[in-house]
Amino acid sequence: MIAYVMVGTNDLESAVKFYDRLMPKMNMVRVETDKDFAAYAPKSKPENIEFYVTKPFDGNRANSGNGTMIALAVETSQIVDDCHKAGIDAGGKDEGAPGFRPAHGEIYYAYVRDLDGNKLCFVHEKEF
Template sequence: MIAYVTVGADDIARAKQFYCAFLPALDYELEESREGLSFALPVKPGQAAAQPEFYVKPPFDGKLASAGNGAMIAFEAHSQKQVRELHTAALAAGGVDEGQPGFRASYGPRFYVGYLRDPQGNKIALFSSNPDEPGRA
């Protein structure tokens, strides 16, 4: 099980604007500190922490942040409609389109996904595989 994912950012304010455009709609809660941003799913009393957590921080080595070539973080949405809405919101908050929401022939018939890059260049996927929605024709 993955415990957490961290991406680097040189401009935490821009990163906050971008990630807050869609992560709260996926139930992630934000905690800010001197070290950066921490997003986590809420934990109910008696429940173990939901993983993975997602962190946005300046690089620890003090150098400029860079996006990983071939790296991508995917967040699961509740529906195809939510994928479209959150993709649009993330673009309006400083993201760059890397693939409009839709079905992809190379994936399963219910995998509905939109791709974008955050202001630092990290690749993000927003997807839904909701079995209650229509699949690819």
């Protein structure tokens, strides 16, 4: 259903530094950079861009949505831990330490906000 994800930024240079530290933990690499955006794709399929960080097209300030979150599925709980740590180490804000959430059974989560306040969830389900 989802073709790609796009998050806004007011400081592309800083956002690229943040995502360049985070994306490799999920086997994603930056495949394109321009004055207004950076694009990331799976290392194994660099032609399939899945994630963009961009300055808003309309020229207004980027802002995060209240109640908006992007959940990124990963293959192991260790990758959840690694993504959370990379996000914090890159200057992001901790929004929930890695671990199981009692209300959601065997699903392992961690939450981080990027430098512009976009909320990211890293999630591993045993069935995944």
